[in-house]
Amino acid sequence: MSELDDIDFDLDDFPSTTPLKKVPYGDIFEASRAGDISRLRYLIESGINVNARDQWDSVALYYACLAGHLDAAKMLLENGAICSEHTFDGDRCHYAALNLNVRKLLKAFEARPPPLGPLASDLRETFLGYQQQFAGDLSSGGTSPSYFPPDVVFYLHGRPIEAHRVILSARSPYFKKKFETDWRDRREIRFSREKLSYPAFYSLIHFFYSDRLEIAVDDMEDLVRICKVCKCESLQRVIEKEVSHQKYADYKSLQEIDNSQRRYILQGSSLPEDDRLPASLSCLLQICLANSVREQNDLVSRIGSLKISAFEDDLADVCIKVGDKIFRCHQVILASRSEYFKTRLSRMEDFFEGKHRLPDYNLPLLEERDLSMEAFEKMVEYMYTDCLKDIDPDQAEEMFDAASRYLLFPLKRAVADALLPHLEMVPLAELCHWLISSDMYGVSKIREYCLDIIACNFEAFADTREFRAILLTLPPPSGDSSLRTTVPSAPGAEMKMTEGNVLDDLREKWLEAEAGELDTRDESALLFDKRLQMLMHMAEQEQFLE
Template identity: 70%
Template sequence: MAFIEDGIDLDASDFAASVPLKKVPNGDVFEASRAGDVERLRYLLESGVNVNARDQWDSVALYYACLAGHLDAARMLLESGAICSEHTFDGDRCHYAALNLKVRKLLKAFEARPPPLAPLQAALRDTFLSSPANRSFYDLSDTDFHLPGISSTQGSSRGYFPPDVVFIVHGRPIEAHRVILSARSPFFKKKFETDWKDRSEVRLPREKLSYPALYSLIHFFYSDRLEIAVDDMEDLVRICKVCNLESLQKILEKEVIHQKYAEYKALKDVDNSQKRYILQGLSLPVEDRLPAALHLILQTALSNSTLGNGQDDAVDKLIAGIGAMKMGRSIDDLADVCVRVDGKNFRCHQVVLASRSEYFKTRLLRMKDFHEGEDELYLDLLPCIEEHDLSTDAFEKMIEYMYTDGLQDINPDQAEEMFDVASRYLLFPLKRAVADVLLPHLEMVSPEELCHWLILADLYGVFKIREYCLDTIACNFETFADTKEFRAMLLTFPPPSGDSSLRTTVPSMPGSDLKSDQGNLLDDLREKWLEIEAAELDKRDESALQFDKQLEMLMLVAEQEKSDNSEADADGMDDLKTLGLSPDSTLISGDAERTVIS
């Protein structure tokens, strides 16, 4: 199959190794890339290694894959987020070091096309670009630099959420939200607490301030991805210095030096295109990335949240405010909405809730002129919405995910409520986050409990847990077949689809069509069992019939056990009637009390 991108095609034969492949079972990402060990490389990337990390020679993994001519390794790195722009330091090194034209063709196909953003960054970026003013400049600056999945009209009206501050630079506006800027920069945080506290519009002086550089920085605050023209990088370095962004400033200063050398070597009469620089948030320390910044501001808001109802809540809030002032701590956490859940007021931020959930966006856009209360004891009056049929623990976990894109831990007993919350509030990626936390717990549960998790995962469409349960059952089918709970579970499943004789030679590839809506559970279990027991095609038909017969026998046993239980329950009722008792009667002997239940 040919790989085609912008007219650049690569045949399957092009992916043959140019140098002998090696195995590095314990190697790092650089050694795996240099050796072309795609299995080791895949393991490291799935484990979360930084694909753009540098080694002691200031080289990235993609450089070694290109140098050795390993196309498979290079493509895996590019698809995992390795940045390769021909006009950046790393991009130039990869292009110049490419062993052959095949590698260079691959680099050209992926050039300047960063990977998709994570859900949090993508949601906030969409909110930033939903502003017509912000979008118009982005489209203008993006004339020669088109990113995948971004149309010229995306966000122009759909999903627009109003800003609470507008910066005017050189007569052009940049619309933003205070909480995002305060979370990312100490400079903005201090300004919003002092000089800009009550201002919705801030006019910045023209001298020594570049509109494109400031726009790129604010866009970076929302998306954790910096996209800037090389000509504006020095201006951005000066802005980073003012905003106390030390880690970003150091990276940009280093890249400016690299760009000067690249410009010295370039043939200006040949290459006169607009050069742009891309920086992923993963290149920054963890504490300087978007999730960590929002997590800190969430912790501050949660510490200011209050318990209680009605007037008691007002008193609690007054006490909390006085205590905060005595400690020299401001209660101003930039929260602009209160969410009341089961008697507790959670101080939150509208832009985060609206960006992550269409449910909250709709409610907040319709919310006008109603507050927590009009009592003078309130130190601040925030718009308030109330959520019902929801525990405070579940809501706290939900907003933890909304602000950070992850969960630290979760009680397995909360899982079902969290899956329900994800569906109710249209936060479907939350299911995957809960599943990631739960998987280590599932490795230690009994077969009986694993059956419960399978039913739950299938009910709520949690693909990762569903697949894990099916894989475990298929690998240990005899063990599960001996448990009464598994046999009883089989009776609750829909019958297999189609004629079994037709299903023996044509596997259904469960989960390949839809990611959220799974197929028939028995069909999927059957296919996974066949993958283990009948890897060879000539044995597949025989093994499939064998599995179907086992399944029929187990269902017959389950039907008999169900019938026996029903008869036992009926006999118990008859015994109670013989004694003249009802099922909920109470027998009292001396001081002891015993309840008879059927």
């Protein structure tokens, strides 16, 4: 159909063609069939696998397409549902789509796979960058990553694949055992088996880094055999099932399809949580932290002569000293996640900062100052797992500062997500503090939340001395979007190009909360400005009396 060529559209232009229902206690399949967006959103936020199958071997996206629920289908696709044509699930969704609009939606997302998370995206970029470098393909747009070099090269049929032992060991028990035994001191590993498929092996290594499997249908049976050897059991089961689906699809197809042009895509979210990239690196991180504590105890007991006791091998290749604690880390993860560490490690030549205290230490040692051990540990937790657990609200501001200093901007969003539930219970004065802090560090989520609460409860805040005091520190409302309340001075801090003057934004939110008519909007804005002037005058008098 020629109409499918234009895949760019606005979802608002295509409302669902069937009435929506509510299934407050339904599963993901019932919610998709009914088009219950609120229930679907709750299930997705709870971490449910959007590519799970029911007793009839159907996925949630199939039911959303069958019922013509565009909004439900779009939500599933944005959260990793797979819709590739010429695959078992993809073809079912395309053929079952109730109308043309649903098919256009599927086509749009087929051309634009769901984005990877920050951790998977960063490591994937690192992996692909090295394959380009090794192949001499830097002229095509790749950049030469001269930092954290891979420590192992696999050769299949004369073709190389560069990788890092720590990533492979974290993802596969087979590789972990091999690197501890037969391959312990080997830089190059050559496979002589002619039946070992290079595309299948490459796809698996790429999956270890990116948590996304992309493979040609012709190579899937080879991948099953490799997964069996590498003890990737959950991935093996999924691929085996998909192979049988592909055979059935071939049997039912009306025409021959060139398998070399057909590709299968699998998101890591389709696997059990323990087999995904963040969980694998989280286990590795726990070993590193345990070894770091052990080294700290040795440091305290043997000043000037550190002797590391036997501990589980964590393949650490760099140590970061923060305060009195030494953290064992991995260059590939630090440099992939943070531009600060990427630059510093790329210039590192046998760094041993403070080595006069540790004469027998055999790993490069970097020292970080003006940062607490607790904040650094939380930052490393995010770098390895893409999430934060049990963050102390009193630590949030230091974490915002660390995210700016270490050029780890996605960390701000993670801290904001952890901080928001706490802000629902804090007094008004503390919300005023968080408004100023979030504006200074460019944390939009906290800033917007504070502005919304203040706009909806303006009179209550106007009665607080803390709110009146911060008005004296802010530029007056101007309506000029080029003005900024603050420009963060921390190295590498993001410029807030989409945020304007705080009081301008507060005025806009107050006008929205008041739901004023358009013809009285200017008058209402003028009244708001006069109210602010009165509050600032009160604050000046209170400051003078002090």
